[in-house]
Amino acid sequence: MAFDYDLFVIGGGSGGVRAARVASADGVRVALAEEDRYGGTCVIRGCVPKKLMVFASEFSSAFQDAKSYGWDIKDAKFDWVVFRDEMNAELDRLEGIYRKLLANSGVETFDLRAKLIDANTVELSDGTRKSAKTILVATGGRPVKPEISGAELGITSNDVFHLESLPKSILIIGGGYIACEFSGIMNGLGVKTTQYYRGAQILRGFDDEARGLVAEEMKQHGVELHTGTNIMELKQVDDGIWVKATNGDEQVFDQVMFATGRAPNSDGLGLEDLGIELGRNGQILVDQYSKTALDSVYAIGDVTDRVNLTPVAIREGMAFVETVFRDNPTAPDHELIPTAIFTQPEMGTVGLSEEDAAEQEPIEVYCTSFKPMKQSFAGRSDRVLMKLIVSQASRKVLGCHIVAEGAGEMIQMVGIAVKMGATKEDFDRTVAVHPTMAEELVTMKTPVRTA
Numbered sequence: 001m002a003f004d005y006d007l008f009v010i011g012g013g014s015g016g017v018r019a020a021r022v023a024s025a026d027g028v029r030v031a032l033a034e035e036d037r038y039g040g041t042c043v044i045r046g047c048v049p050k051k052l053m054v055f056a057s058e059f060s061s062a063f064q065d066a067k068s069y070g071w072d073i074k075d076a077k078f079d080w081v082v083f084r085d086e087m088n089a090e091l092d093r094l095e096g097i098y099r100k101l102l103a104n105s106g107v108e109t110f111d112l113r114a115k116l117i118d119a120n121t122v123e124l125s126d127g128t129r130k131s132a133k134t135i136l137v138a139t140g141g142r143p144v145k146p147e148i149s150g151a152e153l154g155i156t157s158n159d160v161f162h163l164e165s166l167p168k169s170i171l172i173i174g175g176g177y178i179a180c181e182f183s184g185i186m187n188g189l190g191v192k193t194t195q196y197y198r199g200a201q202i203l204r205g206f207d208d209e210a211r212g213l214v215a216e217e218m219k220q221h222g223v224e225l226h227t228g229t230n231i232m233e234l235k236q237v238d239d240g241i242w243v244k245a246t247n248g249d250e251q252v253f254d255q256v257m258f259a260t261g262r263a264p265n266s267d268g269l270g271l272e273d274l275g276i277e278l279g280r281n282g283q284i285l286v287d288q289y290s291k292t293a294l295d296s297v298y299a300i301g302d303v304t305d306r307v308n309l310t311p312v313a314i315r316e317g318m319a320f321v322e323t324v325f326r327d328n329p330t331a332p333d334h335e336l337i338p339t340a341i342f343t344q345p346e347m348g349t350v351g352l353s354e355e356d357a358a359e360q361e362p363i364e365v366y367c368t369s370f371k372p373m374k375q376s377f378a379g380r381s382d383r384v385l386m387k388l389i390v391s392q393a394s395r396k397v398l399g400c401h402i403v404a405e406g407a408g409e410m411i412q413m414v415g416i417a418v419k420m421g422a423t424k425e426d427f428d429r430t431v432a433v434h435p436t437m438a439e440e441l442v443t444m445k446t447p448v449r450t451a
């Protein structure tokens with residue numbers, strides 16, 4: 001049977017665009033449908049604008065510290081509207097690049113929603129139908145709010161990049177990546193920032209010592225962080241949004257932001273009618289090659305809720321192309337993924353936390369926490385953390401956790417060594433780069449504890 005295309009991709013985010021481009025460059029006939037903006041969550045309402053906001057927010061402490069370095073800066077003021085418009089212009093530029101990349105690699109695009117009709121057919125929202133030998137679902141995810149009274153009054157990360165004005169005060173709910181990153185951003189931009197997290201400590205799942213330091217530093221920088229606290233009810237009042245918390249607190253905030261997790265965009269795609277299985281959170285269930293229960297339908301990225309990170313979606317897209325179009329079955333590698341949380345200070349992490357490693361085998365823990373030169377000189381009491389988890393048996397570094405300015409950049413490099421199976425002795429043999437914070441990673445001589 002002749003199909004209109006060899007591959008039809010639904011979703012123009014990081015994963016879908018990469019798979020479409022790479023396949024098309026191989027001579028595969030590819031079409032892609034995107035109902036919203038090209039670039040997806042990462043470019044349009046996630047990583048990219050978030051990082052720009054982190055940069056914007058870091059100037060406040062830089063201006064304060066500049067005095068100690070001899071700079072006389074008067075009347076430094078932040079103008080949200082100027083920044084927001086610059087940021088959105090940058091996103092327009094990036095979206096343009098995404099579109100151009102697709103066009104230049106010969107992918108036919110449809111600015112429409114698509115859903116599956118059968119194993120080889122999609123229907124676009126204008127009613128036209130297209131057939132393809134293979135269909136790739138890469139529709140991403142979306143933020144979700146808890147079902148509580150007044151939840152509609154709160155914003156999510158989708159809305160935060162478009163605010164008319166910066167609020168005077170904000171309550172951020174959640175303790176994951178997004179909540180903690182935006183607490184730092186808002187606080188740095190001068191917004192009175194409160195964060196409620198229902199658990200005992202933010203950033204659940206990460207190394208206890210590292211997340212403990214992030215929490216401490218966030219508080220020291222001015223974020224009012226309440227753990228063991230959740231929100232019960234919201235109401236619009238004259239001077240803002242009234243919030244009742246589980247700890248009995250009642251407060252009014254200018255703005256409330258929910259960062260309470262994300263859900264896969266698997267609704268309304270016709271998946272279940274075709275026998276494609278969804279998991280408990282609505283994620284598309286796939287095998288190690290990203291294939292769904294239907295042989296002709298694959299899924300990658302956040303809609304599969306495996307590891308919800310842009311570079312992982314891209315890897316999954318590349319592995320899909322290898323598997324389906326290059327006759328080279330390739331499972332994406334989800335082991336030892338380095339990641340950074342752009343809190344202030346940043347956290348970079350790869351491999352196992354101390355707690356997870358200790359459950360697995362006997363370990364040595366190497367850890368140092370100190371005042372970094374740059375901030376200490378400016379009179380700050382900020383601390384950073386460098387930590388290695390080492391297997392007693394194999395001597396391999398099982399995990400590395402860094403809390404420091406630039407931790408994201410550092411962990412990318414450490415990630416290579418850890419992925420290669422470097423031992424503690426390999427780290428020790430590496431000469432320190434002086435004076436840096438990261439040099440501590442190669443100069444820690446004695447374990448602080450074994451477990």
Ligand code: NDP
Nearest residue numbers: 146174175176177178179199204259260261262308340341
């Ligand atoms: P996460 O799943 O990381 O965190 C959700 C947070 O909300 C958790 O603290 C969770 O608490 C809390 N929560 C969930 N439901 C409720 C509820 N009903 N009431 C109160 N609190 C609730 O989601 P995020 O939205 O922060 O991020 C989504 C994903 O996006 C991340 O996991 C990550 O993969 C990716 N991401 C990556 C970034 C990066 O690489 N720097 C940046 C931003 C996002 P509990 O812990 O108790 O479950």
